[in-house]
Amino acid sequence: MGRGTKIEIEFGSFGGGWEADNKAGPAQADKEVLPPEKHSLVFRREKRRGKPVTLVGEFFLDKSKQKALLKRIKTRLGSGGTFKNGWMELQGEKTDLVRPLLEMENFRFKR
Numbered sequence: 001m002g003r004g005t006k007i008e009i010e011f012g013s014f015g016g017g018w019e020a021d022n023k024a025g026p027a028q029a030d031k032e033v034l035p036p037e038k039h040s041l042v043f044r045r046e047k048r049r050g051k052p053v054t055l056v057g058e059f060f061l062d063k064s065k066q067k068a069l070l071k072r073i074k075t076r077l078g079s080g081g082t083f084k085n086g087w088m089e090l091q092g093e094k095t096d097l098v099r100p101l102l103e104m105e106n107f108r109f110k111r
Helices: 026-030 063-077 095-104
Strands: 042-048 051-057 081-084 087-091
Touching: 042 095, 051 095, 063 081, 063 087, 063 095
Parallel strands: none
Antiparallel strands: 042 051, 051 087, 081 087
16 A cells, blocks of 8 residues: 555444343343242252352242342351352352252252
């Protein structure tokens, strides 16, 4: 390109249904919401960085109900936790303490 050559760059939209929201994964969007009586929860225990983590799931609830349930459980246990991909992750070995709390909320467990 020589001197005085003008370059124009056009910034357009992608169109075709492209979105920038990559936080909600496709796995969460496909799941239907179930009442607590229809759940069949299981426990998993993992170690993360040498510390125990209790996983409970898989939950089929909408985001607001997940947050409310998690807040009630964390308050009663006095421990931290989060929801990831439909699984409740609680800090520590909490299986024996969480089960009765979830049964009071009418959730069921696999035997």
